[in-house]
Amino acid sequence: MEPASGLRLDHNHKLSLREFPYIVRWRDDRCKRCGQCTAVCPVKAIEATVKVQRYVSSEGASPAPKAERKVIQIVEQVTDMERYCTGCGACTLVCPNEAIEPEFNPQNKFLHYKNKGGEGYKRGGRRNDPSISTLxxxxxxxxxxxxxxxxxxxxxxxxxxxxxxxxxxxxxxxxxxxxxxxxxxxxxxxxxxxxxxxxxxxxxxxxxxxxxxxxxxxxxxxxxxxxxxxxxxxxxxxxxxxxxxxxxxxxxxxxxxxxxxxxxxxxxxxxxxxxxxxxxxxxxxxxxxxxxxxxxxxxxxxxxxxxxxxxxxxxxxxxxxxxxxxxxxxxxxxxxxxxxxxxxxxxxxxxxxxxxxxxxxxxxxxxxxxxxxxxxxxxxxxxxxxxxxxxxxxxxxxxxxxxxxxxxxxxxxxxxxxxxxxxxxxxxxxxxxxxxxxxxxxxxxxxxxxxxxxxxxxxxxxxxxxxxxxxxxxxxxxxxxxxxxxxxxxxxxxxxxxxxxxxxxxxxxxxxxxxxxxxxxxxxxxxxxxxxxxxxxxxxxxxxxxxxxxxxxxx
Amino acid sequence: MCRLAAITSNNFFSPMENILALETMKEGHDGSGLGLTLKGLGGEFKDLTKYPIMSGICSKKGIKALDDYMKKNGFRLKHIWTPKIKPVKGIVPRDYYFARVYDYPSSCKDKSFSEKEGLLMNTRIALRNIGESDESIFVFSFYPDVITIKEVGDPLELGEFFGLDSDGLKAKVIFAQGRQNTNYQIYLYACHPFFIQGYCSMTNGENTAFVPIREFLMSRGFTGYMGYNSDSEVFTHILHYASRQLNFPLIYYKDVITPLKISEMENRKDSGALRLIKQSLRPLCIDGPNMVIGFTPDGTCFMVQDSKKLRPGVVAGVKGKYALMSEECGVDRAVPKRDKSMDIFPMKYDMVIISPGAEEVKVWNQLQG
Known part of the structure; x- marks a missing residue:
């Protein structure tokens, strides 16, 4: 369906981060934009990108809000299931300022989507069962x-x-x-x-x-x-x-x-x-x-x-x-x-x-x-x-x-x-x-x-x-x-x-x-x-x- | 820990000697039982040594069942010994204590002794099965020239109870155990010494490897490897298995229950065979703080222990009479006049072997072979 003219494109066809097994927590205030995390990520789950942000500030004794638009650099997690964050934490290891960390998302719907092209999900490791084993x-x-x-x-x-x-x-x-x-x-x-x-x-x-x-x-x-x-x-x-x-x-x-x-x-x-x-x-x-x-x-x-x-x-x-x-x-x-x-x-x-x-x-x-x-x-x-x-x-x-x-x-x-x-x-x-x-x-x-x-x-x-x-x-x-x-x-x-x-x-x-x-x-x-x-x-x-x-x- | 008193002699002696030795070690047993095994019988049994003797305890109902079974299977009763019971406070007498001498069924007169041994063992087990559930029959041994007596109580009081001080019951080899009941219920079949087809042993120390050893023995397909109301019964069965079933010379009992490390075998001329034994009999390594005193069908007595046994037993005496005991005070009571400097406290590689008739004592060293 064609979007109505003049309206912003909605993103309903995209997955939200809540479907992903790991959500990357990135802290703007700590990040010095060195780019090491994005370089080390084995699956390119994060990328450096820019965003426009609107800042509202006020100076003087009485409120006089002024809006200003700025272009900022951020690290963003992608919502492409082929580039899902695996939670390895390599980004955290290389970050000099502890600005980034993946967090396990127990509500994820990873297995619902990890079958693109009709191919079942393949991986290494062992059974994903964290319960206490008999042993x-x-x-x-x-x-x-x-x-x-x-x-x-x-x-x-x-x-x-x-x-x-x-x-x-x-x-x-x-x-x-x-x-x-x-x-x-x-x-x-x-x-x-x-x-x-x-x-x-x-x-x-x-x-x-x-x-x-x-x-x-x-x-x-x-x-x-x-x-x-x-x-x-x-x-x-x-x-x-x-x-x-x-x-x-x-x-x-x-x-x-x-x-x-x-x-x-x-x-x-x-x-x-x-x-x-x-x-x-x-x-x-x-x-x-x-x-x-x-x-x-x-x-x-x-x-x-x-x-x-x-x-x-x-x-x-x-x-x-x-x-x-x-x-x-x-x-x-x-x-x-x-x-x-x-x-x-x-x-x-x-x-x-x-x-x-x-x-x-x-x-x-x-x-x-x-x-x-x-x-x-x-x-x-x-x-x-x-x-x-x-x-x-x-x-x-x-x-x-x-x-x-x-x-x-x-x-x-x-x-x-x-x-x-x-x-x-x-x-x-x-x-x-x-x-x-x-x-x-x-x-x-x-x-x-x-x-x-x-x-x-x-x-x-x-x-x-x-x-x-x-x-x-x-x-x-x-x-x-x-x-x-x-x-x-x-x-x-x-x-x-x-x-x-x-x-x-x-x-x-x-x-x-x-x-x-x-x-x-x-x-x-x-x-x-x-x-x-x-x-x-x-x-x-x-x-x-x-x-x-x-x-x-x-x- | 149980106290053990064994005496071997070239003369007949009374089991009271063993009981008095146990009395000197009294702090180590708690009156939960006495077991006696006599071999090389004298007195009224002296001329009956070729006939099998059944030792046990029956209720009134049990003795009838026992008689019926024995008659049905062709055993003929030749002689009966029963102790003259003296009432002793604290000991509840059971109906009928006995040692009964039988003649073999005529059908097996011409059979080999080995086949006869099989018949005797199976008869003992059959009677045990008949009378165990209601405790109407206890049969401890059924074998020529061997009597076994077991009861719950203090050893000295039991000696008095059975009238052993005045009875003419005598033998040349007598083993006695004063029980200290530990992890199992007080039960007559759990009382040492244990006996099977001419082999007897008694042990002190808990058996940590009991379950795998029991499983190994029970899976040998030999009907006599059963019971195990005490974890120590396996030591007797290992002796029987190694010596009788596998035909190993006695010294290899030590190599079976306390095997050397591969590096320690180098000095032994039989190291090739030792390696195979160590592998094939791996589940029979006792791996626990145990001391074993035993005898074999020819009357040889021995003492052996694991390296974890912190307090060794002692073997001492004079030519013609030796004591093998868990405590030296027991030896002092049994053979007071001896050269104490010659007392033997076997160490972890030692096996003390006393030849039949208490003629000679040898300390065999496992490292040297």
């Missing part, structure tokens, strides 16, 4: 008191270690007795699977490509330092996308778990490096699913596929790298998974544990039982719905998946029923440290039956100050415009990140978690072995939760 509702209530002395976390010797690899049932150990001593019966044809002693908190799979070079390098340096200097056998998973060839041929490879996923990205380089490897990797992880986006394959957006990434992955530059949702060779779990495990085991002469990773699911027990019958399956990693990702549809992240606590627990109890709880280690992931309680969440999962836990988002936040949270803050990992330089391949952005600092923070984080784990285990009287399945140590204040997890209800 954070678990407490440790079996405290050793007068009947059983508690230990001193500071002075007592603790062995916080776990096993990664298929463990033989005691009845099947190839042992013989000679002179009242046991020894390994070398005449026995029994296969003794490889088992690694590792730290029970692992760094989960985040690829080179998803992460920027300084971020991945920082994690790798931190992990190597923890092993070589601190004596903490922390391992880290490569994610899908290969590893730098120099690292593959180095002695540090033993601290890394190499992941193979449905796109097989990077595996050409890995296979070619095999004859030159001086150490075996810690393990091989076969990715079948990811907790953040169950049923989806990996996705690396074209804008992140630069020269380095393209060469490591063996693909052309600037194309979307989508891994299929399933392995193309997968016909049935009995056949394909077993074959995959066999093939990977064979590639390293059966010296390396090989295990699958799946997303948390009602069907996890079916996978578990299949693996329990496969003597070459080294573990099962289950990634719960609170796990993170570099790129996925919002609907997958927010609405698909299974919480890790009950999924892990039912799998563990299933193994207990079969007497195989010590044979097939369970690795739990997805939301460990979601609210910052890394050690407490890890210990709770261990007491529910996990042999180890895996972290991703937590270490990005702790080691590199990732902005993301469960209020959809930032979550730009998929765009390659990470304002922290963590998930970008743009040198202008990733030069903000110092890999040495990342490594330092990784070390600090693990050392602190180690102290906190002691502070949990010591009052519970445990120091020698990890309290896997010590469910009597846990309580929750929710009766239904207690019943489901088979733990105490305490209030």
């Amino acid at each position: 954070d509702r678990l407490k440790f209530t079996r405290i050793s008191m007068l009947t059983d002395p508690a230990l001193d976390a500071g002075r007592h010797e603790f062995r916080i270690r776990t096993l990664l690899g298929r463990i033989l049932p005691p009845e099947e150990l190839p042992l013989k007795i000679e002179n009242n001593k046991l020894s390994i019966n070398k005449d026995s044809a029994k296969f003794i699977p490889p088992v690694r002693e590792i730290y029970p908190i692992m760094i989960g799979s985040m690829s080179i490509g998803a992460l920027s070079p300084p971020m991945w390098e920082g994690l790798a340096m931190g992990v190597s330092y923890l092993n070589e200097v601190e004596g903490m056998p922390v391992v880290m998973c490569s994610g899908e996308g290969g590893m730098p060839p120099r690292l593959l041929k180095s002695k540090y490879l033993k601290y890394f778990i190499i992941q193979i996923a449905s796109g097989y990205f990077g595996w050409d380089e890995i296979i070619h490096a095999l004859p030159h490897m001086v150490e075996d990797p810690a393990a091989i992880e076969i990715k079948y699913g990811q907790g953040a986006k169950p049923g989806d394959g990996g996705l690396l957006m074209a804008q992140k596929v630069l020269n380095l990434i393209a060469s490591i992955r063996g693909v052309p530059q600037f194309i979307d790298l989508a891994s299929p949702p399933t392995h193309q060779t997968k016909y049935s779990i009995e056949e394909a998974v077993a074959k995959m495990i066999q093939s990977m085991s064979m590639a390293w002469g059966f010296r390396v544990p090989v295990y699958p990773k799946i997303s948390g699911s009602r069907t996890a027990r079916a996978v578990l039982n299949n693996l329990a019958r496969n003597p070459y399956a080294a573990a099962l990693s289950i990634d719960g719905e609170d796990g993170g990702t570099g790129a996925a549809y919002n609907v997958s992240m927010d609405k698909m998946g299974h919480p890790i606590a009950s999924n892990l627990r039912e799998c563990y109890l299933d193994l207990v029923k079969q007497g195989k709880q010590n044979e097939l280690p369970l690795i739990a992931a997805g939301g460990v440290g979601k609210k910052g309680n890394l050690a407490a969440n890890a210990a709770a999962l261990i007491m529910l039956g996990a042999s180890a836990v895996s972290i991703g988002k937590y270490i990005m936040q702790a080691a590199a100050d990732c902005f993301g949270d469960e209020y959809n803050r930032c979550n730009l990992c998929n765009t390659g415009k990470c304002p922290r330089g963590i998930t970008t391949q743009d040198p202008k952005l990733y030069r903000r990140l110092d890999s040495d600092k990342v490594a330092e923070r990784v070390v600090e984080t693990f050392k602190a978690a180690d102290v906190e784990l002691r502070k949990i285990f010591a009052p519970m009287g445990r120091s020698t072995e990890l309290p896997i399945g010590m469910s009597d140590g846990l309580s929750t204040d929710d009766k239904a939760m207690a019943k489901r997890l088979g733990i105490n209800y305490a209030c």
Whole structure:
């Protein structure tokens, strides 16, 4: 409809700022118009503009108002949904006068509009659910008191270690007795699977490509330092996308778990490096699913596929790298998974544990039982719905998946029923440290039956100050415009990140978690072995939760 | 914490010796119970050692059910021992305390001893299941040459109650526990010592790793791994599992319940086997402040403890008679005339092993193997 002549154009077709998830609060009185905020904003949600303002002033003893029009410069938030403020706060960080700050708007209608061009909203990060997770509702209530002395976390010797690899049932150990001593019966044809002693908190799979070079390098340096200097056998998973060839041929490879996923990205380089490897990797992880986006394959957006990434992955530059949702060779779990495990085991002469990773699911027990019958399956990693990702549809992240606590627990109890709880280690992931309680969440999962836990988002936040949270803050990992330089391949952005600092923070984080784990285990009287399945140590204040997890209800 | 008094000797002696030793440690038990296990029986049982003995307590109704069950399954009663009960204030007598000697059913006469052991254990469990809900039947052990007595009360008063001071009941190995009830209800099946197929142990200290250990044992598919009214019962079952089911030599019990660190295994010639044991039996690491005293079917006695046990037990005596106790005052009562400088307080890597007949004491060091 044509506007009536002479009338001002109305703005009813535009969105109001109230629909946006973050509203930028800008203070005219503090702003010195330096322009740093508009320059740093990764999504151009704010821009410098001019406005005409009418000033009314009066001088003299009696009122004599005078109106005056002035042109002023301001910083304004745009109302284009494609340039919505993500709330990252980079503007606040660079502002010299604290003149600008995004504020979360709980009334936003963001998801109603973020589907332009018929394309669903894609993002990085993890489930936008700020509620308290099950893991954070678990407490440790079996405290050793007068009947059983508690230990001193500071002075007592603790062995916080776990096993990664298929463990033989005691009845099947190839042992013989000679002179009242046991020894390994070398005449026995029994296969003794490889088992690694590792730290029970692992760094989960985040690829080179998803992460920027300084971020991945920082994690790798931190992990190597923890092993070589601190004596903490922390391992880290490569994610899908290969590893730098120099690292593959180095002695540090033993601290890394190499992941193979449905796109097989990077595996050409890995296979070619095999004859030159001086150490075996810690393990091989076969990715079948990811907790953040169950049923989806990996996705690396074209804008992140630069020269380095393209060469490591063996693909052309600037194309979307989508891994299929399933392995193309997968016909049935009995056949394909077993074959995959066999093939990977064979590639390293059966010296390396090989295990699958799946997303948390009602069907996890079916996978578990299949693996329990496969003597070459080294573990099962289950990634719960609170796990993170570099790129996925919002609907997958927010609405698909299974919480890790009950999924892990039912799998563990299933193994207990079969007497195989010590044979097939369970690795739990997805939301460990979601609210910052890394050690407490890890210990709770261990007491529910996990042999180890895996972290991703937590270490990005702790080691590199990732902005993301469960209020959809930032979550730009998929765009390659990470304002922290963590998930970008743009040198202008990733030069903000110092890999040495990342490594330092990784070390600090693990050392602190180690102290906190002691502070949990010591009052519970445990120091020698990890309290896997010590469910009597846990309580929750929710009766239904207690019943489901088979733990105490305490209030 | 429970007080433990074990004596092994090459001569028969009365369980009163153990009870008097417990009396010297009285500040450590609160009269919530006494458990006695006797092995290598003398007196009226001396010539009956090849026949299984059922030890327990029944109500009037229970003994009838027990008799019916045993008859139905072909066991023939050969001999009955019952204590001469003396009324003691504070102890409520139950209807019928007994140790009954049976002959095996004729159908299993030609079976191996291992098969007979299975039958005895299953019979004990069946009777427990029949009488546990209404407490009409308690059966503590059913095995050749072993008697078990348990009751709630002060040990010395119970000794008087059962008339053990005048009874001819004697044995060469006797274990006694004075209970200090802690986190579980006072219940006869929660009273140490625990016994299964020739293996016996008693423990002090709370078991922090109880739940995973119980789950592991119960998932072994062995019917005898049940009960667990006390968290300490798992120590006996681990002993049975490692020694009988896995056929490990006794010293490996120490390696199972208190495994070495990988770096500590280097000096052991059997380090390859140790690594596998440590991995495969990881859930059986006791990881708690416990001291375990036990015996095996051949009469070997031992003491072992976790490094977190702040106050070690003591093993001392003379050739032919040794005491394994939680407190030294108990040893002083049991074997007063000895060279005290030779008393052994086992440290975290030690396992003290006394050969059958109390002939020889060895301290086996786990680091050296």
